[in-house]
Amino acid sequence: xxxxxxxxxxxxxxxxxxxxxxxxxxxxxxxxxxxxxxxxxxxxxxxxxxxxxxxxxxxxxxxxxxxxxxxxxxxxxxxxxxxxxxxxxxxxxxxxxxxxxxxxxxxxxxxxxxxxxxxxxxxxxxxxxxxxxxxxxxxxxxxxxxx
Amino acid sequence: xxxxxxxxxxxxxxxxxxxxxxxxxxxxxxxxxxxxxxxxxxxxxxxxxxxxxxxxxxxxxxxxxxxxxxxxxxxxxxxxxxxxxxxxxxxxxxxxxxxxxxxxxxxxxxxxxxxxxxxxxxxxxxxxxxxxxxxxxxxxxxxxxxx
Numbered sequence: 001x002x003x004x005x006x007x008x009x010x011x012x013x014x015x016x017x018x019x020x021x022x023x024x025x026x027x028x029x030x031x032x033x034x035x036x037x038x039x040x041x042x043x044x045x046x047x048x049x050x051x052x053x054x055x056x057x058x059x060x061x062x063x064x065x066x067x068x069x070x071x072x073x074x075x076x077x078x079x080x081x082x083x084x085x086x087x088x089x090x091x092x093x094x095x096x097x098x099x100x101x102x103x104x105x106x107x108x109x110x111x112x113x114x115x116x117x118x119x120x121x122x123x124x125x126x127x128x129x130x131x132x133x134x135x136x137x138x139x140x141x142x143x144x145x146x147x
Numbered sequence: 148x149x150x151x152x153x154x155x156x157x158x159x160x161x162x163x164x165x166x167x168x169x170x171x172x173x174x175x176x177x178x179x180x181x182x183x184x185x186x187x188x189x190x191x192x193x194x195x196x197x198x199x200x201x202x203x204x205x206x207x208x209x210x211x212x213x214x215x216x217x218x219x220x221x222x223x224x225x226x227x228x229x230x231x232x233x234x235x236x237x238x239x240x241x242x243x244x245x246x247x248x249x250x251x252x253x254x255x256x257x258x259x260x261x262x263x264x265x266x267x268x269x270x271x272x273x274x275x276x277x278x279x280x281x282x283x284x285x286x287x288x289x290x291x292x293x294x
Contacts, residue, residue: 017192024190024224042224042255046263049226053193097264107227111263 009068014052014081015061023052023064027079030066034075036137044077044135047115050108051081051131059083059129069134076136084128091121174199176206182214182283183207183245184276188221196232203236207243214283215240218276220251230265237270248272250279 027048031041055062062083069076113119118134177184237247273279
């Protein structure tokens with residue numbers, strides 16, 4: 001259902017490889033609909049892929065909430081990755097480039113943070129982790145009226 | 148709620164809906180003389196990427212090719228996982244006496260990888276498959292004799 005101009009918030013499960021691919025596609029589509037440019041879309045989708053994989057691998061699965069933000073001066077997209085996993089014990093360390101507990105490159109959290117404008121981690125040992133990121137579409141000035 | 152939908156609610160159904168369980172589609176790997184041409188396209192699930200790494204490494208050993216070209220012009224997102232797999236394919240090929248060239252990276256992907264912190268040092272690149280082939284065959288000729 002896409003009757004209104006703006007998509008409603010959506011929640012997608014993250015429980016498998018296929019879900020990661022689906023999350024990437026949905027984030028791409030939402031960003032494109034909000035007017036994000038190609039590079040902005042690619043950055044946001046890449047960040048989403050990193051964070052969704054964290055949710056899957058470290059959080060034992062969870063979900064992502066995709067919320068279009070269109071009341072401000074520029075459209076934005078907020079993504080909240082939620083898991084009920086073990087939580088992040090040492091957040092400072094987890095945010096360091098190259099630190100990994102899961103056999104990856106250790107760029108997931110720190111790299112994703114560089115790809116978005118707002119980044120927030122809420123983690124409680126034994127209860128889970130929520131990583132919320134927001135990206136804003138850069139508004140390109142309208143083309144000058146014709147000659 | 149009207150029960151399970153046959154066609155999917157919004158255009159495309161989730162990827163799990165299709166006949167795509169695990170390694171449902173294969174990545175084309177083509178042998179052209181002494182070179183293996185691997186064409187990646189669209190969404191590559193994590194499991195498929197790892198399978199591909201194994202397949203390519205096996206093919207190099209069996210066919211004794213001296214070069215591998217990985218065409219990623221059809222890939223719109225490279226995250227740290229896929230980046231690591233690509234780097235490992237190249238490293239494995241190197242140990243089996245084959246050189247790898249990554250061809251056709253999209254500009255938006257390049258910008259995103261730099262920001263992510265994944266610059267893939269040591270991986271040779273070319274703007275397209277043709278130039279990648281030239282790079283590999285030119286290297287061979289140089290090795291054969293001095294001018």
